[in-house]
Amino acid sequence: MSELLADKTVLVTGAANGIGAASAERFAAHGARVVLVDVDADHGEANAEAIRTAGGDATFVRGDVSSAADVKAFLAAAVDRYGRIDAALNNAGIEETGTPFHESSEDGWDALHAVNLKGVFLCMKYEIRQMLAQGGGTIVNMASVAGLIGLPLGIxxxxxxxxxxxxxxxxxAIEYARQGIRVNAVCPGVVRTAMLDSAINAGMFTPEEAAALHPTGALLSPRDVAETAAWLCSDVSGGMTGQAVAVDAGMTAG
Structure with a gap:
């Protein structure tokens, strides 16, 4: 077992599948105590059990990041269990599958913002309160290359x-830089997850066309992103805050 995150408690939202599940597994492999959060209780608990079976320390708590009451409840459960939250990966998100902008619905706009943006806002708000009380911590937010550049993909x-x-x-990151809290973002390229499969099934592109968006010509794996998130949650990256780190197989380089 790696010691990268030894003696740290790390919270992961959206931990039932994809990048969140891979991150929870890798964080545990690096020595962390992991709190998994998702609305999908079956898969979330199964992932926590898999970590425990492998010798790690993991707890699942059901929660909806778009609900302030849920966010406060799962953070309280994490602190009750482990005493503190050293790091958090705010990963929960939903996708948009190839809707031309002029055909986008207000309901779709509201749904994506409720989870992808309001959810991150709520998690950060209450994570920062806890980290201020305990004297510091690290937050990693899951963004996307679509948060760095424009992509004509109906998203x-x-x-x-x-x-x-x-x-x-x-x-x-700037606001809390002198209070012991680091905040960074990970911006993945095209990762082979259930969300990508949904986009492929919706006809946005074929797997080959998706891979061709990367100069390497290959899709990323959830583990590629998870390892970067683990590094950002660790003390090894102590000099980094306020960064949007692209894990994109060269997609944004040119």
Whole structure:
């Protein structure tokens, strides 16, 4: 077992599948105590049990990041169990599958913003309160390359939420830089997850076309992103705050 996150308690939202599930597993492998949060209780608890079976320390708490009451409740449960939250990965998010901007619905706009942006806002708000009380901590927000550049893929609302996540990240990083709290974002490229499968099934692109968005010609795995998140949650990255780190196989380089 790695010692990268030894003796740290890390909270992961959206931990039932995809990048969140991979991150919870990798954080535990790096020595962390992990609190998994998701609305999908079956898969979330199964992931926590898999970590415990492998010798790690993990707890699942059901929670909806778009609800302030839920956010306060799962953070309280984490602190009750482990005493503190050293790091948090605010990963929960939903996708938009190829809707031309002029055909976007107000309901779709509201739904994506409720989870992808308001959810990050609420998690950060209450995580920062806890971290101020305990003397510091680290927050990593899941953004996207769609939060850094424009992409003509019918994901205008999704891109708006992810640009918002980057803005929240940078602003909070500056505001709390002298209070022992670091805040960074990870901006993945095209990752092979259930969300990508939904986009492929919706006809946005084929797997080959998705991979071709990367100069490497290959899709990323959830573990690629999870390892970067683990590093940002660790003390090894202590000199970094306010950064939007692209994990994108070169997608934004040119």
């Amino acid at each position: 205008g609302t999704y891109a708006a939420t992810k640009h918002g996540v980057v803005g929240l990240t940078r602003t909070a």
